[in-house]
Amino acid sequence: MSATEALVEALRAAVSDPSRVTTGDSERRLHSEDLTYHAGRDPDVVVYAVDTQEVSRVLSVADEHEVAVTPFGAGTSLEGHVIPLQRGISLDLTRMNDIISLWPSDMTARVQAGVTRLQLTRAAAEHGLFFPVDPGADATLGGMAATNASGTTAVRYGKMRPQVLALEAVLPGGRVIRTGTRALKSSAGYDLTGLLVGSEGTLAVITELTLRLQPIPEATTLTRVSFADIETAGEAISSVVSAGLAVSRMEVLDEWMVRAVNNFADAGLPEDPTLLIELSGSRAAVDADLADLSELLAAHAPTGRVTETDPTAQTRLWRIRHDIYFAEKAVSPGRENRSTDVCVPVSEMAGALRASRELIDQHGLQAGIVGHAGDGNIHVAILTDTDDEDEMARARALTDALVDDALARGGTCTGEHGVGLGKIDALEREHGDLIGLMQAVKRVFDPKWLLDPGKVIAKPHD
Numbered sequence: 001m002s003a004t005e006a007l008v009e010a011l012r013a014a015v016s017d018p019s020r021v022t023t024g025d026s027e028r029r030l031h032s033e034d035l036t037y038h039a040g041r042d043p044d045v046v047v048y049a050v051d052t053q054e055v056s057r058v059l060s061v062a063d064e065h066e067v068a069v070t071p072f073g074a075g076t077s078l079e080g081h082v083i084p085l086q087r088g089i090s091l092d093l094t095r096m097n098d099i100i101s102l103w104p105s106d107m108t109a110r111v112q113a114g115v116t117r118l119q120l121t122r123a124a125a126e127h128g129l130f131f132p133v134d135p136g137a138d139a140t141l142g143g144m145a146a147t148n149a150s151g152t153t154a155v156r157y158g159k160m161r162p163q164v165l166a167l168e169a170v171l172p173g174g175r176v177i178r179t180g181t182r183a184l185k186s187s188a189g190y191d192l193t194g195l196l197v198g199s200e201g202t203l204a205v206i207t208e209l210t211l212r213l214q215p216i217p218e219a220t221t222l223t224r225v226s227f228a229d230i231e232t233a234g235e236a237i238s239s240v241v242s243a244g245l246a247v248s249r250m251e252v253l254d255e256w257m258v259r260a261v262n263n264f265a266d267a268g269l270p271e272d273p274t275l276l277i278e279l280s281g282s283r284a285a286v287d288a289d290l291a292d293l294s295e296l297l298a299a300h301a302p303t304g305r306v307t308e309t310d311p312t313a314q315t316r317l318w319r320i321r322h323d324i325y326f327a328e329k330a331v332s333p334g335r336e337n338r339s340t341d342v343c344v345p346v347s348e349m350a351g352a353l354r355a356s357r358e359l360i361d362q363h364g365l366q367a368g369i370v371g372h373a374g375d376g377n378i379h380v381a382i383l384t385d386t387d388d389e390d391e392m393a394r395a396r397a398l399t400d401a402l403v404d405d406a407l408a409r410g411g412t413c414t415g416e417h418g419v420g421l422g423k424i425d426a427l428e429r430e431h432g433d434l435i436g437l438m439q440a441v442k443r444v445f446d447p448k449w450l451l452d453p454g455k456v457i458a459k460p461h462d
């Protein structure tokens with residue numbers, strides 16, 4: 001019997017239904033790659049777990065057989081996170097999709113890791129609540145916690161970390177731990193909940209999450225405003241943020257990106273750098289802030305401005321924004337999208353947006369800029385032909401230059417997508433002096449270095 005056959009046999013004995021352990025080519029291929037330019041690799045075996053005990057037994061088998069385990073949620077992460085670099089087991093959590101409890105009076109919920117954000121938001125809506133983190137994709141909450149995801153609404157509600165009150169997780173080897181409580185705050189010891197959020201599947205497999213919910217706002221408006229150039233749009237971003245208005249989303253698209261969405265979604269937007277600014281809260285607060293917003297924007301000489309109060313019109317615009325990844329790809333079918341993800345202090349947005357466009361042009365690449373402007377998060381979507389070595393090298397050089405620019409402005413190499421395998425070098429440039437400490441933390445959780453190896457930090461030479 002080969003080592004893989006022995007592994008598969010042990011895994012089949014570890015789950016209640018052996019058909020959830022599969023070595024079929026199509027299942028392995030589905031768990032081999034993400035949506036981006038990163039080259040995929042098939043796992044040896046895919047396991048669909050249905051509860052914490054199964055996750056524990058799978059990690060125990062992996063430990064005995066010394067094979068790698070890569071947790072898999074919805075597979076929407078963008079830095080090669082789900083690629084099983086050392087093959088082994090791809091552990092799919094999507095069938096762990098029960099909303100275990102919803103406490104409307106506490107505005108909290110406890111869910112299994114495979115519940116998706118829209119599934120939770122639909123359940124919460126019955127109580128006038130919603131789950132506020134919105135990365136666009138309908139990702140699993142376990143995967144979103146693992147990447148410390150954010151998205152359009154982080155300007156108001158923050159990223160995943162502040163939403164997560166407690167976790168149940170399984171350590172390599174199979175030990176089940178519980179961190180945090182249902183209370184809204186705690187100072188009880190080291191913040192292991194906060195450490196596991198953002199650990200990108202390298203420290204533990206999250207099996208359950210206790211999450212905060214938010215009340216659905218009474219009123220919402222969406223202002224679409226365009227400017228003569230991207231730098232002016234950046235200046236407008238800083239003045240709106242520093243005015244402290246009831247902004248719940250603020251997105252920026254450069255001219256290239258507006259052209260892409262016009263072509264893809266027949267959006268009919270004026271082809272200038274554009275901001276989408278959502279205000280939400282009580283009707284009185286939104287009305288008052290809308291008047292202030294108009295005044296603030298006027299000072300930046302907008303080339304066009306429309307405020308939508310009709311929910312259908314707002315939903316249409318947000319749909320266009322959420323489909324932007326596919327609009328980008330449609331600009332040059334066949335090319336892969338390499339999405340960069342730097343974040344700078346908001347006061348640096350004007351300079352960072354201008355520099356992003358200049359760097360794109362200097363590198364001679366097809367790329368557009370989009371960003372969660374309200375919290376200084378900029379994505380440059382670079383279209384690359386993965387068979388064209390020169391184009392791939394220029395895309396890599398552009399990514400590095402954008403990271404260097406962000407670091408020079410006091411920012412970070414990743415605002416939300418995480419490190420995965422695509423940003424390991426960038427993390428070393430940003431926090432080189434902390435890599436040893438991070439490796440030591442990883443060793444405490446995962447002494448055999450079996451959980452998602454090759455991601456976030458390199459294994460030190462033993």
Ligand SMILES: Cc1cc2nc3c(=O)[nH]c(=O)nc-3n(C[C@H](O)[C@H](O)[C@H](O)COP(=O)(O)OP(=O)(O)OC[C@H]3O[C@@H](n4cnc5c(N)ncnc54)[C@H](O)[C@@H]3O)c2cc1C
Pocket residue numbers: 035070071072073074075076077078081082093113134135136137139140141142143144145146147148149150151152200201202204205206207322325416417452
């Ligand atoms: C069109 C599009 C737009 C996007 N926009 C944004 C955005 O605006 N903001 C943003 O933050 N992200 C964005 N993303 C990225 C993506 O949605 C997030 O990274 C998401 O949080 C990943 O969740 P997932 O369920 O798909 O996890 P996966 O991609 O399956 O996994 C992500 C990582 O987490 C690990 N993991 C998964 N589940 C668990 C678990 N239960 N326990 C431990 N580790 C686990 C995996 O091993 C992997 O390392 C976007 C993606 C797409 C495709």
